[in-house]
Amino acid sequence: MNERIYLLPRWIRLWHWTNAVLIIALGVTGFGLHFASPAYELVEFSLAVRIHNIAGLALTGLFFFFVIANAASGNWRQYVPKSPGILHRCWLQTRYYCWGVFKGEPEPFPVTREVNFNALQSLIYWLIMYVVLPANIVTGLLYLTPQFSPPRIFGFDGHLTVAMLHYLSAAIILLFAIAHIYLGSMGAKVTSMYKTMITGWHEHE
Amino acid sequence: MNLSTVWLGNAVAGLALVLAGSLCHAAESDLDPEALEQARLLNAKCLTCHVVEALRHPPRAGIDLKKLRRVILDPAAFASSAHGRLACTKCHTEGYTEQPHAPDANEMTNTCSDCHSRIVRKIEQGFEASVHAKNLTDIITCITCHDPHVMRSVKNMADPSKIVLQHNRVCLGCHDSDETFAKYAPEKRVRPAIDDIHSWLPNTRMHWKAVRCVECHTPLSDDVNVPSHEIVKRDRAERKCVSCHSSNSTLNARLYRYLAREEQQKYGFLNSAILGNAYMISATRNPVVDGIVIVLAGLTLFGVLVHGVLRFIAYRLRRKQNHE
Numbered sequence: 001m002n003e004r005i006y007l008l009p010r011w012i013r014l015w016h017w018t019n020a021v022l023i024i025a026l027g028v029t030g031f032g033l034h035f036a037s038p039a040y041e042l043v044e045f046s047l048a049v050r051i052h053n054i055a056g057l058a059l060t061g062l063f064f065f066f067v068i069a070n071a072a073s074g075n076w077r078q079y080v081p082k083s084p085g086i087l088h089r090c091w092l093q094t095r096y097y098c099w100g101v102f103k104g105e106p107e108p109f110p111v112t113r114e115v116n117f118n119a120l121q122s123l124i125y126w127l128i129m130y131v132v133l134p135a136n137i138v139t140g141l142l143y144l145t146p147q148f149s150p151p152r153i154f155g156f157d158g159h160l161t162v163a164m165l166h167y168l169s170a171a172i173i174l175l176f177a178i179a180h181i182y183l184g185s186m187g188a189k190v191t192s193m194y195k196t197m198i199t200g201w202h203e204h205e
Numbered sequence: 206m207n208l209s210t211v212w213l214g215n216a217v218a219g220l221a222l223v224l225a226g227s228l229c230h231a232a233e234s235d236l237d238p239e240a241l242e243q244a245r246l247l248n249a250k251c252l253t254c255h256v257v258e259a260l261r262h263p264p265r266a267g268i269d270l271k272k273l274r275r276v277i278l279d280p281a282a283f284a285s286s287a288h289g290r291l292a293c294t295k296c297h298t299e300g301y302t303e304q305p306h307a308p309d310a311n312e313m314t315n316t317c318s319d320c321h322s323r324i325v326r327k328i329e330q331g332f333e334a335s336v337h338a339k340n341l342t343d344i345i346t347c348i349t350c351h352d353p354h355v356m357r358s359v360k361n362m363a364d365p366s367k368i369v370l371q372h373n374r375v376c377l378g379c380h381d382s383d384e385t386f387a388k389y390a391p392e393k394r395v396r397p398a399i400d401d402i403h404s405w406l407p408n409t410r411m412h413w414k415a416v417r418c419v420e421c422h423t424p425l426s427d428d429v430n431v432p433s434h435e436i437v438k439r440d441r442a443e444r445k446c447v448s449c450h451s452s453n454s455t456l457n458a459r460l461y462r463y464l465a466r467e468e469q470q471k472y473g474f475l476n477s478a479i480l481g482n483a484y485m486i487s488a489t490r491n492p493v494v495d496g497i498v499i500v501l502a503g504l505t506l507f508g509v510l511v512h513g514v515l516r517f518i519a520y521r522l523r524r525k526q527n528h529e
Contacts, residue, residue, distance in 0.1 A: 175501055
């Protein structure tokens with residue numbers, strides 16, 4: 001019989017799924033804009049611009065909501081890996097993903113009500129939520145209001161640096177999203193963790 | 206058409222003629238310092254009267270200042286213009302052999318086609334089909350847009366932003382000014398608000414600083430060296446963003462056509478010539494960075510797929526072993 005604990009309050013689940021929808025919309029339209037061609041259009045260019053702008057502004061608002069709610073609720077602590085032995089725990093987690101999971105070994109650091117993330121998750125989520133996503137949002141806002149971009153950087157149009165940072169940070173978020181969605185299948189059952197994100201109840205063996 | 210327009214028209218046409226001459230003779234006059242000096246000295250005589258300063262302090266008595274006010278030049282702008290190295294008398298032929306010329310000297314000048322016959326022949330059909338020629342038959346001529354005392358040669362302007370400024374100033378001079386628009390437009394025609402009719406275009410004013418109105422309001426010419434002069438109305442104007450916003454941007458055959466190929470590729474970006482002036486979504490991409498991102502995304506997808514398959518196989522094997 002699997003045990004269940006109530007792990008995720010409603011606001012986290014709502015934030016998570018809104019975030020997911022917005023990032024998918026931004027990813028699809030952003031890909032379409034970056035690789036636009038007369039031969040094919042994933043989404044018609046000007047429509048993609050409108051969707052991207054609106055979704056980007058919504059994501060900005062959602063990010064501020066996340067930071068404030070995270071601070072107020074104390075959930076921010078989940079994003080800080082606890083010392084000592086952070087690197088060693090990261091190594092054990094990596095080893096589990098690369099080897100232990102195939103051998104049927106148990107999770108080295110099972111989820112508890114107090115500690116939702118393992119050390120590797122904490123580090124990566126912190127990096128994504130507090131470094132990469134803000135960089136993407138700031139450069140996106142500069143993209144939206146190019147008059148605030150520095151006129152020239154390194155001899156290039158200032159917008160170039162902003163655009164490249166926006167593109168690269170978006171690419172990192174895309175790579176993270178692929179791995180994130182897949183790792184969601186590594187719960188007690190393949191669907192357990194997806195259900196957790198819907199119901200808030202975590203199931204473990 | 207008022208007198209000053211005619212006069213200036215003549216002047217321009219005359220200058221253009223010289224340019225006809227000029228395209229024919231520019232090379233030799235470039236190399237002939239004596240001819241250049243003669244032109245400079247002659248023009249200096251003309252510019253003792255045809256400058257703003259002469260209105261305040263007329264160089265001689267009896268000048269009709271009202272008439273002179275209509276034919277004032279900016280010497281600096283003229284000097285850097287495409288016709289700036291030509292003698293005024295190249296275009297202003299009849300009655301201008303002596304300076305000061307007689308007050309009743311012929312105000313007609315040579316026409317643009319006298320010098321630019323080859324180009325005029327090529328653009329003529331397009332111009333006749335343009336909205337300007339159709340709606341304003343006798344009002345709009347070459348010099349309405351191409352002021353021969355001011356316009357610089359695009360070929361000699363290395364900075365595309367300056368080309369954009371020069372060209373859009375002409376278009377917006379009428380289409381963003383009720384006063385000037387009313388001078389040319391048919392009676393009762395109200396100028397549509399320029400921002401409103403372009404509201405579909407994101408960052409409209411930014412676009413106008415980066416590209417010319419004619420990038421969208423003319424069809425792409427077959428001859429890259431002679432841009433189409435068929436100015437089209439908004440219903441026929443280019444609205445497909447990807448015409449410019451793509452790796453095969455049509456701007457390479459328009460605004461950036463004079464920049465050499467090596468210039469276009471020098472930063473390792475697609476369309477580097479554009480990049481040197483403005484980042485443009487989907488047109489100025491770095492193929493190496495794109496390649497790395499695509500490979501990493503592919504590897505990540507492949508990695509999770511392989512991981513998932515191996516997990517499934519390992520799970521089945523363990524289950525089989527447990528049953529045994």
